Amino acid sequence: MFKVPEQFGSMVFNEQVMRERLPKDVFKALHCTIKTGKSIASDVADVVANAMKDWAIEKGATHYTHWFQPMTGITAEKHDSFIQPAEGGTVIMNFSGKELIKGEPDASSFPSGGLRSTFEARGYTAWDPTSYAFVKGSVLYIPTAFIAYSGQVLDKKTPLLRSMDCLDKAALRVLKLFGKTPDRVIPNVGPEQEYFLIPRELYKKRPDLIITGRTLFGAKPPKGQELEDHYFGNIKFKVLEYMEDLDRELWKLGIYAKTRHNEVAPAQHELAPIFSSVNIATDHNQLTMSVMRKLAKKHDMVCLLHEKPFAGVNGSGKHNNWSISTTDGENLLEPGKDLKNNLQFMLFLTAIIKAVDEHQDLLRLSVATAGNDHRLGANEAPPAIISMFLGDEITDLLETLASGKEYSNHVGNRLSTGVESVPEIYEDTTDRNRTSPFAFTGNKFEFRSLGSAVNIACPNIMINAAVADALNEFADALEKAPDFKKAAKALIKAEYVKHRRIVFNGDNYADEWKQEAARRGLLNLASTPEALSYYDRPENVELFGRLKIYTNEEVRARKDILLENYCKVINIEALTMCEITLKQILPAALEFSTRLADNVSKLSALGMTVGAQNEMLLKVSRLINAAYAAEKKLEETQRAVKSETDLQTEANLCHEKVFAAMQELREYCDRLETLVPKELWPFPTYGDLLLYV
Ligand code: ADP
Numbered sequence: 001m002f003k004v005p006e007q008f009g010s011m012v013f014n015e016q017v018m019r020e021r022l023p024k025d026v027f028k029a030l031h032c033t034i035k036t037g038k039s040i041a042s043d044v045a046d047v048v049a050n051a052m053k054d055w056a057i058e059k060g061a062t063h064y065t066h067w068f069q070p071m072t073g074i075t076a077e078k079h080d081s082f083i084q085p086a087e088g089g090t091v092i093m094n095f096s097g098k099e100l101i102k103g104e105p106d107a108s109s110f111p112s113g114g115l116r117s118t119f120e121a122r123g124y125t126a127w128d129p130t131s132y133a134f135v136k137g138s139v140l141y142i143p144t145a146f147i148a149y150s151g152q153v154l155d156k157k158t159p160l161l162r163s164m165d166c167l168d169k170a171a172l173r174v175l176k177l178f179g180k181t182p183d184r185v186i187p188n189v190g191p192e193q194e195y196f197l198i199p200r201e202l203y204k205k206r207p208d209l210i211i212t213g214r215t216l217f218g219a220k221p222p223k224g225q226e227l228e229d230h231y232f233g234n235i236k237f238k239v240l241e242y243m244e245d246l247d248r249e250l251w252k253l254g255i256y257a258k259t260r261h262n263e264v265a266p267a268q269h270e271l272a273p274i275f276s277s278v279n280i281a282t283d284h285n286q287l288t289m290s291v292m293r294k295l296a297k298k299h300d301m302v303c304l305l306h307e308k309p310f311a312g313v314n315g316s317g318k319h320n321n322w323s324i325s326t327t328d329g330e331n332l333l334e335p336g337k338d339l340k341n342n343l344q345f346m347l348f349l350t351a352i353i354k355a356v357d358e359h360q361d362l363l364r365l366s367v368a369t370a371g372n373d374h375r376l377g378a379n380e381a382p383p384a385i386i387s388m389f390l391g392d393e394i395t396d397l398l399e400t401l402a403s404g405k406e407y408s409n410h411v412g413n414r415l416s417t418g419v420e421s422v423p424e425i426y427e428d429t430t431d432r433n434r435t436s437p438f439a440f441t442g443n444k445f446e447f448r449s450l451g452s453a454v455n456i457a458c459p460n461i462m463i464n465a466a467v468a469d470a471l472n473e474f475a476d477a478l479e480k481a482p483d484f485k486k487a488a489k490a491l492i493k494a495e496y497v498k499h500r501r502i503v504f505n506g507d508n509y510a511d512e513w514k515q516e517a518a519r520r521g522l523l524n525l526a527s528t529p530e531a532l533s534y535y536d537r538p539e540n541v542e543l544f545g546r547l548k549i550y551t552n553e554e555v556r557a558r559k560d561i562l563l564e565n566y567c568k569v570i571n572i573e574a575l576t577m578c579e580i581t582l583k584q585i586l587p588a589a590l591e592f593s594t595r596l597a598d599n600v601s602k603l604s605a606l607g608m609t610v611g612a613q614n615e616m617l618l619k620v621s622r623l624i625n626a627a628y629a630a631e632k633k634l635e636e637t638q639r640a641v642k643s644e645t646d647l648q649t650e651a652n653l654c655h656e657k658v659f660a661a662m663q664e665l666r667e668y669c670d671r672l673e674t675l676v677p678k679e680l681w682p683f684p685t686y687g688d689l690l691l692y693v
């Protein structure tokens, strides 16, 4: 039997293993590094490496890898075995502190946005002792940061760690004003991961899914999510088996997999872990996604992490629950029972309001991908407009403060189920608002705009940076104030008045909100290219420079990498559509039209009426013509746009022209799908894919 407490973390070189296997002084030194982020001495590293190797070998490892997160969006690994030649043609297993601390992968093929030319391809990986090493398969994985030889950042972990440091320092300054001096302030994140599971056999027949991760064609199934019978519904046996297996694998890797349930769309599910420090949460989320994909294979299924695998069916997101806490265990976003007198909470909250308002562009662009463009603003995910939900109680309090009036605390209403045996529960101080991009949910903020496939590092770098910046500004003002409390209250009022336009507690899906948001002067960056064009605005370059998260060059490089990635995705999708249309869809439709024509001519020869047959033939022939013309247009548009030399212009055109041409082609092909007999249609339909797991 699988005993969870015994198995949990069994493949992780965690604190308990370190304590057991390391000499006391080495453990102490390493522990200090993990808790404070200070660097580690090389003799300590040697001892740690050796213990890590012995432990990993016992777990079945033969290799180690520096595991890192380059700008490709997925993780990278290169395996090296522990073997070292010894006398008499034998080997010993060896792993040094140097190898643990630093690796030198040939970095030339990872995207760098022009930061390094290939002839100076040296990049190196540096051990991140704050995230535990683990064994997966036959490999010891060592979480690392990836940087260029010249020191430039090439990955997602390094800036995330930097942003955590900024937030730590800024928050400590503010806490000091309240007489508090914890060791460290840490942002915590719990990412809820959505995914689809479909049968592997059917997946293999869909080149669009294989090549692009989403269906480029597909008519709506007769039964979608209309009945809303899937959300939290009974979990099918095969899916449950997968979920159980997944939980076990994740637990062994020390991941706090907690909640699992069916999602809104058929074949869609969610997994939520218990929150942890954002660095760990990021590593764990990357690992979770990779285990999800691999394990599905064992269950004859495929796990789709694309943000929009099926048009007309709910897409997948990843809610990023974010809070900040001290090493003393205090959650700084906990309003407590006496909200009105909780000056510290109100100050932190106001800093976040300021941060979100001033850096709407950064939050928006941190979730911008070709895949996520299908979701944002499509009435299933928040709109592209960034706003905040605070709930009535907090908003009332802030509004009262802003108007200079007194405030009386609101007491949560008693909710009763009307059933005696069921205990009464208190209503939360905030209700749920499922439509808000950035919602306060009691003691944390839930950033809901993330797509399911995104690396959560990017959005959290932006949140940490933006909040750190606001807190620093507050600390600058308050450290000088003769009466700190009075000054803090005045600051909260002034900043809230300045930034309250970002607070919106209503329905974010409503059309009126778009108009209202425009009146308030909020940004509405509808597409990825538009959002990315804001990345290197002077104030952003200045912000990242001041916080030492990115240099000017690094910001531009990141923007280029993301724009390039967007263009590549759209290009691949366009080419895949053209190929499928010409090689699969049109031949099937032609076959059907030949059958119809045969039928018409044979029946006519017998002197029978052929009204319906003629009409069907005409319909199919028209659609074949239209699809053929649309394919040609897409091909030409794609070619023309690809020859564009300016990256931003190319990305804009990919969105405006190529994507539009893709939509047109799809429409004709999807209509053909509804007419052509099932046995002639070249691949499984939405109904097949979604309803038969
Ligand atoms: P729901 O779907 O109802 O929003 P879930 O239980 O699916 O809620 O997910 C909530 C997520 O928020 C979990 O990952 C949970 O660990 C996380 N969470 C809870 N409290 C905090 C907190 N203080 N800081 C960050 N994340 C938190």
Ligand code: MG
Residues within 6 Å of the ligand: 192, 270, 272
């Ligand atoms: Mg959830």
